[in-house]
Amino acid sequence: MDPARLIFDSSSSHRYHGQRMLLLGSGGVSPVFGGAISSLAEGANKRRPFFTSPDEILEEEYYYDEQLPEKKRRLMPDQVHLLERSFEAENKLEPERKSELARKLGLQPRQVAVWFQNRRARWKAKQLEHDFDRLKSSYNSLLSDHDSLLKENDGLRSQVISLTEKLQSKAAALTAAAASVNDPASLGVPKKAEDRLSTGSGGSAVVDANQLLHSSEESCLPDGYHSMGPVDVRVHSEEDDASDEGCNYYSEEDAQLGWWVWN
DNA sequence: CTTGAACAGCTAATTACATCA
């Protein structure tokens, strides 16, 4: 690489070290190019050996020496203001705009480029912050929805449990009643009566408790629930698997509650 | 047309300094 070009090309980040040299003195020599730079610097101005042109040297001397010599300087508020306005218009910097801005601001084109690079980095960091906040609030909202759904689910479960218990006790009562009907001795019912009942109009007078329950379920079950099987909820038949389709979140213990399916 | 060197410009990470509490 041509050392002269390396030093005097102020637009390339790889090959620009003069500014740092100026600001830091001999302590700021790049470990990569320090040798070439220091050898070229000797015999010239020791404090600021590298500038692109005499005019720029004059401008730099004016700008830096008028303020804090040998120190890193902040840009003036009006310089930052113009840079910000330019950044708002377009956050990428074409060479023409860079030169124009540098001329207007009295800065090196390289400084303008660096400012834009850092500004893009800051903008990106802010964007990430905003994205994070947005995702966080979205997550919190989903979490809250989830919690309320869990609560609703718990409520519905306890409703199912209490209704199932009611059904079970009702079934037990009806079964006991049916048994007493079938046992005339216990009721003191004459044998004849039983005969009369059993030979009635083609059907048994012994009421199937399950049928009774089935017929009465609509008044007991919450909306959306329909019985699909016998009331004896302890029975687990092959139909259980089919019934899972509508409520597959039911666990093993849920299966004991019955065959209620979400409609 | 392909290839490789040179170069410009970018991002990401880091350093060094200024400023402020």
Next chain:
DNA sequence: GATGATGTAATTAGCTGTTCA
């Protein structure tokens, strides 16, 4: 006045795309 936190200008390494011989 010393010190740690923060903001920012500048540097560095690595990557990609373009130009040109």
